[in-house]
Amino acid sequence: MDLKGKNVIITGASRGIGKSIAIKLAECGCNVIIAARNQEALDNTVEEIKSKAAGVKVIGLSTDVSKLEDLQRLSDTAFSEFGGVDILINNAGVSSQYPFDKQPLEDIEKLAHTNFLGYVRLIRLVIPHMIEKKAGSIINMVSGSTLVDPVPKTFVTYSSLKVGLRAFLKGLFWEMRDHGIKITSILPGVVDTELTGKLDNITEEQKERLMTPDAVVDMVMFALSVPQNACPLELAVINQQTPWIKPIIDYDQKQAK
Numbered sequence: 198m199d200l201k202g203k204n205v206i207i208t209g210a211s212r213g214i215g216k217s218i219a220i221k222l223a224e225c226g227c228n229v230i231i232a233a234r235n236q237e238a239l240d241n242t243v244e245e246i247k248s249k250a251a252g253v254k255v256i257g258l259s260t261d262v263s264k265l266e267d268l269q270r271l272s273d274t275a276f277s278e279f280g281g282v283d284i285l286i287n288n289a290g291v292s293s294q295y296p297f298d299k300q301p302l303e304d305i306e307k308l309a310h311t312n313f314l315g316y317v318r319l320i321r322l323v324i325p326h327m328i329e330k331k332a333g334s335i336i337n338m339v340s341g342s343t344l345v346d347p348v349p350k351t352f353v354t355y356s357s358l359k360v361g362l363r364a365f366l367k368g369l370f371w372e373m374r375d376h377g378i379k380i381t382s383i384l385p386g387v388v389d390t391e392l393t394g395k396l397d398n399i400t401e402e403q404k405e406r407l408m409t410p411d412a413v414v415d416m417v418m419f420a421l422s423v424p425q426n427a428c429p430l431e432l433a434v435i436n437q438q439t440p441w442i443k444p445i446i447d448y449d450q451k452q453a454k
């Protein structure tokens with residue numbers, strides 16, 4: 198796909214994996230709307246993107262993906278400011294690690310509304326327009342933890358919602374390929390971001406095993422580079438020595454932010 202002039206929404210793009218994807222796509226000539234809750238962090242990221250990518254439109258829109266009205270505003274803004282959405286990167290996510298019986302109920306709600314419903318709802322909002330155009334690419338940040346069966350202990354809620362998301366996206370692929378729309382799931386291992394940085398008791402040796410967001414950006418770029426008649430349905434990029442062998446995260450974890 199020639200990325201120049203393509204219009205992109207990226208959720209969870211004020212930092213971490215989403216920010217790295219936004220910078221790369223803007224450098225490739227895409228207009229990007231980046232979404233996250235904290236407007237100040239978004240503004241800083243918008244400035245950073247603009248300093249690295251000239252001649253593209255960059256908008257930072259405060260959005261809570263767990264709220265339907267915010268998603269509607271995000272989608273409406275893409276249409277009013279850019280005239281449409283060619284690429285949706287569903288990436289915003291929170292983490293919460295507990296043995297299930299100790300996990301706060303509010304964390305369970307937040308995980309479901311952010312990491313699952315936030316993705317499904319935004320796809321539902323943009324997809325009618327992609328169907329009309331018979332084109333579009335929807336790339337979703339799932340998780341390498343979905344490759345583990347049963348899902349890792351103390352990650353049961355987080356990972357099982359990602360398993361559900363992965364199943365949803367696989368099913369959606371079959372429906373959408375007839376419309377010329379590509380649906381891709383990316384399954385990253387453990388990446389060095391604030392999401393993992395929040396976790397307690399990671400040793401220096403374990404930190405060295407984390408991937409940088411660049412490894413995930415490469416997956417996104419691959420997904421967008423394959424010929425039009427092919428779709429990478431799922432791309433996993435896993436730590437060479439996977440932390441799930443020896444859990445790096447203590448269960449006594451802060452609540453999802």
Ligand SMILES: NC(=O)c1ccc[n+]([C@@H]2O[C@H](COP(=O)([O-])OP(=O)(O)OC[C@H]3O[C@@H](n4cnc5c(N)ncnc54)[C@H](OP(=O)(O)O)[C@@H]3O)[C@@H](O)[C@H]2O)c1
Pocket residue numbers: 208209210211212213214215232233234235238260261262263288289290291311312338339340341384385386387388389390391392393
């Ligand atoms: N890091 C890993 O090891 C790893 C591994 C596998 C999968 N993933 C997945 O990759 C995605 C990105 O993770 P990351 O590691 O880059 O996390 P991160 O560094 O914590 O960044 C998360 C981003 O999402 C935003 N966000 C969180 N809740 C939101 C909400 N309700 N509405 C809108 N934006 C929200 C955050 O900004 P605000 O807080 O300002 O909203 C931030 O921009 C997540 O879906 C995560 O599950 C990560």
